[in-house]
Amino acid sequence: MKGIVAYDSVHGSTKSVAEAMFEQITAEGHQAQLISVKEHANGPLEGDFIFIGSPTRAGRMTKDAKDFIESLDPSYWKGRKVVTFDTVGPMSKDVEKRKSMMESFGDKSKTAASKMKEACQDRGIPVAGTMHFAVVGMWGPIAPEAPEMAKEKTHQFLAGLK
Numbered sequence: 001m002k003g004i005v006a007y008d009s010v011h012g013s014t015k016s017v018a019e020a021m022f023e024q025i026t027a028e029g030h031q032a033q034l035i036s037v038k039e040h041a042n043g044p045l046e047g048d049f050i051f052i053g054s055p056t057r058a059g060r061m062t063k064d065a066k067d068f069i070e071s072l073d074p075s076y077w078k079g080r081k082v083v084t085f086d087t088v089g090p091m092s093k094d095v096e097k098r099k100s101m102m103e104s105f106g107d108k109s110k111t112a113a114s115k116m117k118e119a120c121q122d123r124g125i126p127v128a129g130t131m132h133f134a135v136v137g138m139w140g141p142i143a144p145e146a147p148e149m150a151k152e153k154t155h156q157f158l159a160g161l162k
């Protein structure tokens with residue numbers, strides 16, 4: 001299979017989550033493509049599944065992430081798996097508190113991943129799941145455990161495709 005990991009990132013945290021997802025997809029023997037939505041020139045994207053990520057800013061996705069979703073071809077992606085993910089914060093500097101906050105985080109509406117899910121669904125593209133990862137300060141850095149959590153969630157997603 002082939003997966004695309006498309007991300008926007010202002011300070012680098014969402015990019016590091018995207019890189020961890022990309023590594024996991026290739027480690028499990030799939031083809032993968034990692035793209036920054038800022039650098040992606042509109043054109044056909046081909047894959048069996050796509051992860052789309054953005055930092056949460058003011059309860060929303062970035063404009064570049066929104067524009068990227070608007071560039072997707074609904075007739076192509078509605079039959080494939082789409083996952084949205086984001087970074088949120090600042091979360092507790094205490095690792096255990098942070099982990100438990102993220103475990104019970106749920107699908108909060110004022111996050112980039114939820115807004116991206118709505119934006120996809122508004123275009124007729126169903127979303128299979130949303131994922132959230134913690135940053136520890138307003139501008140990052142990413143929580144040290146987040147890349148590993150991204151790999152684990154990606155692994156679970158891939159296991160579900162079988």
Ligand SMILES: Cc1cc2nc3c(=O)[nH]c(=O)nc-3n(C[C@H](O)[C@H](O)[C@H](O)COP(=O)(O)O)c2cc1C
Pocket residue numbers: 008009010011012013014015054055056057058059060087088089090135137138139140
């Ligand atoms: C202007 C601004 C607004 C933000 N608003 C939110 C917010 O509404 N909710 C939230 O969880 N995090 C918010 N954050 C924290 C961002 O989520 C954090 O900077 C981001 O995860 C970093 O990801 P990046 O390094 O990929 O840009 C905000 C940060 C900035 C700078």
